[in-house]
Amino acid sequence: MTLRLRLLLMIGISMILMWGAVALWMLHGLDKEMQRTLDQRLAMSAHMVAGLMSQNPAAWDGRTGKAGPSTLSMPVAAKGLACQVSMRGEVIARTPGATPESLATAALGFSERELRGEHWRSYTLETNGLRVTTADRLTERDTLLRNVTVAAATPFVAALVGSLLVLWFGVGSGLLPLERLRQVLASRTPDALTPIPDKPMSRDLLPLVNTLNHLLGRMSETISRERRFTSDAAHELRTPLTAIKTHLQVARITQGTDAEVAMDYAEEGVARLQHTLSQLLTLSQVEGAFSWEDGSVADANEVARLAMRDAVPHALERITLDSDGIRAELALPQALAVTALRNLLDNALRHSPASNSVRLEIRRSPETVSFHVFDRGPGLSDDELALATQRFWRRGSGRGSGLGLSIVAAIAERFGGSFELLQRSDGGLEVRLTLPCMVGSVGEDFKHVLVPSKGSKMPTWPAK
Template sequence: MSLRRRLLWSLGLAFGLLWLSVGLLMYLHLNEQVAKTLDQRLASSANMVAGLISRQPEMLVTTNTNPLILEPDSQGVACQIRATSGEVLLQTTGARGASLSDSRPGFSSRQIDGEAWRLYTLEQDGVFITTADRMSERTRLENGIILVMVVPFTLALLGGLAVLWWGIQSGLRPLQRLHDELRQRDPLNLEPVCITEAPSELTPVVTTLNGLFARVERTVAREQRFANDAAHEFRTPLTGIKTHLQVARQVTDVKQQRALANAEKGVVRLQQVTEQLLMLARLEQGGVWQEEKRSCISDILQTVLADFHDRSRLRVENQAAEEYVRVPLTLAVVALRNLVENALKYSAGQCAIVVEKAGGAGTEEAPEVSFLVRDSGGSEPAASHGLGLSIVEAVTSRYGGSLRSAHNETGGMDWTLRLPLDG
């Protein structure tokens, strides 16, 4: 069921039940008030007759064996005046008047000629004055009052439901515009969504959606860069291997051995590229490393430096030797080693590795360890670091770190790898 239909059903049902409950309470209250008003009219009529008798007591003196009052215009009322002895002094004509005898003081109900009547009897100065209303007349009056109430009430209910439908339609129109824009959008279009006059409740949805588009765009860009880097990394050693093997076939002795040795280096390089691709694929797929989820900075530096036989071009400053980062040792070593390899590859002079603690207590930043890898300048642009940079970005993305680059005063690049501290 759509959101629009669900809102219409739920709010319409609640609205209708509320109005019907109010209408029922109004009907019961009105019915009670009408009955009270008509009873008060009966009592007033009896009191009026009593007042007339008290002013003209000769009205009760008659020798007529069939005492009568002029029959009223309405057939739904009756009246009787009788003495305490039971003698009827005055009454309306017909069975209606005769049937009012023996009624007790106060209000009561009685069946007369198969019809229900409402009676009121007043005792005053030794006489009983009884007035009566036919209940069918009361029912017609109540139905008329109810009809007058129900018609505008029903119109108001229908109007309210119409206004509710219009309000839901208008309120969900921005959501419909968002649906239309996303449905008509090209799959390659990752531009932010812009909904004019969007309500505040829809703003978090649009913001989250635009954030998703931005992450997808970065992922697509990273995948494209990865594809380009992988093609370049594979093409270089394969071309070198092919060239050296061709040379080896054409020469002998020392030159042949040198060509084969160079071809072997190309195979080693190709093996390294393959291993990096496998590690990057494992990172992208959320692979699990069985080792401890934290590593000591001293162990990271020691393992990285062990891979470089010539350390004369490396200068290390470790100001956080005893700290731990929330990254497995293997991944932390791979990330830092790739940065150092690239710095040495694209630097003509010495490279520096500076480790220091950043953020923490008293600052708004979370505690981190900063690995600064600085080279002294090279001819390659920063974006040409290939698969190594892709692996570093994958590690930082997975473990909440960051990687930033900036040009330094020597013409080289400063690569700052930040990893979260553990504890």
């Protein structure tokens, strides 16, 4: 169903229902008014006849016997009316068609009765010895009401049909700017992400056009970022693959120590390639549609322990942990929290001298948990701090995939946290990773309620 037809049906049905209810209300009131008016006519006719008869009492005073046939000629339109005058039970005057026996027995006032298979409504007045009865046929009343109804409904129906026709063309004219916008969008190529011109455009469509332009801008930015990411990823993967291929070729044509060294280099390239692929998969998982089926809850102390174990499985003494041991549940899956903190520790250990340790501090607040990583490395300049979270960025020819800090920033942004790199005055870097925690999870029992943050999408996990 088209939008034009849908609007016409909605507005048309509303008009029909509204005006139909008004028409029924009007016809109901008209019927009551007509019945009252016709009853008044019967009563006035009876009083008028009684008044005329009382002006000439000699014409009927002392008269006996039944009234003879009336020579009065009644018009066709008056065939539904009847009148009868009686005195002391004897009919002294009546209209043609009136039945003396039936009208004579009519009760005083208004009454309805059936005469010769027809329904009549009568009014009987008794004054000065005279009994005057006037009556009209109910079928005549029904015919009159039907004629009035048809006369009143015909203009209404004609006006309603005309209104629907005008409404059809009016809706079409009102939707014309939307049709123009549809044609503009239909004529665009799939890769056209330039903004839609807002002139000439209906003022009512400007919010829609602005929203579409905003969407096109985000799509263009996303596509550009993905293309850049694909290009960088292809370059990063091609380098270790080329190195692995070269070392394998060297191992094939050499023997002894040279072959072993070439195989060691090949294994190192495979490990680097595996690490890069793992980081890429993690980044894709964080930025894409994430599955919450695991439902495991991350405790800050457990996250720190696992991250330290993964970062330096055989040299835990290189990391100094400063934590008060208070329980604090993070509002994100444990695997991602461990990945983010491990990347920070890996980066700090890589750039710190082997003789210096890396310090990890855990600080809690009612709504967040902050991980602070301090290293004794060379630090970064202001320009390098701005580039540090970009994908595949490495200072100089440094080792690593260049994705670690990008993954940390993506996880923090996805779950409503924050990520900061700060230059220390005494040398090295301070990295702050702040993540949201569960309501009431710091220092007390876990209540399984998430703290929503702006832009985050977090479910409520069921209680254990």
